[in-house]
Amino acid sequence: RKKVIFIPDIEPALTLSALAKVADKITVVADESRAYLPKKANVVVTGYPTRAELMAYSKEAALKTFGLSAEVPTVFVFGGSKGARTINDALMNILPELTSHCQVLHVTGEKNYDEVTGRVSLMNESVRERYHGYPYLHEKMGAAFRAADLIVSRAGASTIGEFPLFGVPAILVPYPYAWRYQRVNAEYLVREKAAVLLKDEDMQAMLYSTIIEFINNPEKRSEMGRAMASLAKPNAAEAIADVLIDAASHRI
Numbered sequence: 001r002k003k004v005i006f007i008p009d010i011e012p013a014l015t016l017s018a019l020a021k022v023a024d025k026i027t028v029v030a031d032e033s034r035a036y037l038p039k040k041a042n043v044v045v046t047g048y049p050t051r052a053e054l055m056a057y058s059k060e061a062a063l064k065t066f067g068l069s070a071e072v073p074t075v076f077v078f079g080g081s082k083g084a085r086t087i088n089d090a091l092m093n094i095l096p097e098l099t100s101h102c103q104v105l106h107v108t109g110e111k112n113y114d115e116v117t118g119r120v121s122l123m124n125e126s127v128r129e130r131y132h133g134y135p136y137l138h139e140k141m142g143a144a145f146r147a148a149d150l151i152v153s154r155a156g157a158s159t160i161g162e163f164p165l166f167g168v169p170a171i172l173v174p175y176p177y178a179w180r181y182q183r184v185n186a187e188y189l190v191r192e193k194a195a196v197l198l199k200d201e202d203m204q205a206m207l208y209s210t211i212i213e214f215i216n217n218p219e220k221r222s223e224m225g226r227a228m229a230s231l232a233k234p235n236a237a238e239a240i241a242d243v244l245i246d247a248a249s250h251r252i
Contacts, residue, residue, distance in 0.1 A: 002247035006240060008048060008157035011036045011184040025247065027240050029160050030231070032188050046240045047233025048161020054142035055165060055234075062146035066132050068103055073215050076148035076168075078107035084154055087173060088112055090203040091152075092119050097208060099130040101215050105144055110135040149221060150214045152207070155186035155197075161236065163194070167229030169221055170195040171210055173203060194228035 002024045007016050010032050020026055020037050027046045028034070034043055063070055075098070079087045088108055091098075098104065108116040113135035120131055137144055145151070145162065151170040153159065163170055172195050174182035189195035198210055214221055233239070 002250065004243055004247045006046075007033055007037075008161075009181045009185055010160070010188045011181055013179075013181065025243055027243055029157070029233075029236075030188060044239070044243060045233075046243065047236030048157065049237035049240055050158075050161050050165060050234070051142075053139065054145065054162065057143045057146045059146055062143040065140060065143045066105055066147060068105065068132065068147055072130070073102040073149040074105055074147050075102050075150045075152060075211060075215075076105045076107075076144050077152040078144075079109060079154050084109065084173070084175070085112060086200055086203060087152065087154075088116055090207045092116065093204065094208040094211075095120070095131060096123055096127050098211060099127045101212060102149075103130040104132065105147060106131065106133045107137055107144070108133055108135055150211065152211065155182040155189075157181075157185065160185055160188065160231075161233075163189075164228050164230075164232035165234060167225045167232070169214065169224035169228055171198055171207075171214070172196070173198050173200055176200045189228070189231075192227055192231060194224055194231060 003022060004025045004027065005016060005019050005023045006027045008029060010030060012020060020041060025042045025044060026037060027044055029048045031045050037043060057065070068074055077087065077091055091106065095104065117133055120128060120133060145166040145168060148168050151163065151168050153170065153172065155172040155174045159172065170189065172186040172189065174186045174197070186195065186197045190197050196210065198206060
């Protein structure tokens with residue numbers, strides 16, 4: 001039997017790294033993964049597979065979905081289904097100032113939703129009007145990506161696959177307690193001039209100024225957005241399927 005593996009991060013995790021030594025073919029998100037694989041490995045760059053439904057929203061429909069204004073820049077902040085407490089805390093601390101420059105779409109994580117919305121409820125009405133918080137978005141993530149002019153998030157594997165589809169620049173805050181996979185992912189997008197990296201420990205001091213630098217510079221947003229879009233591989237799922245079919249047919 002032929003053995004095929006898919007590596008979702010730029011750097012393979014320990015188990016995938018071990019499997020790569022015996023795989024007949026290795027599918028990867030980006031060419032940079034070759035540096036972490038055996039030199040003689042049979043590698044094909046497929047991209048990261050994404051759901052077709054992600055792309056279902058137009059910009060206008062996406063903004064309408066969340067009650068957002070087309071006249072104000074939108075910053076989409078999230079940390080995954082469980083949220084990211086340090087990102088949430090840093091955002092809450094700057095929210096009154098930040099919402100004078102933009103509107104915020106925020107995925108808090110289901111466990112953190114009540115705490116975050118409780119803090120927002122104590123803020124001025126002008127702040128609350130420009131803040132749109134959700135515990136998680138599930139099937140509406142595509143709308144959030146489409147609505148966004150800037151993303152602030154962790155740097156999990158899906159970052160490499162989903163963000164390029166929408167051509168949105170990002171401020172990436174790698175999770176600091178899980179080896180280095182997220183940092184390597186973020187550094188890849190930084191090298192491609194599609195994102196900037198902000199360390200978790202620097203967020204309290206630098207999140208506001210980093211966001212504002214993007215908000216006040218539409219040209220920079222556009223340039224980095226184009227760089228992000230250039231990395232898109234919308235047919236990744238089909239490419240991986242082709243590899244699997246070849247494996248099943250003993251053509252590799």
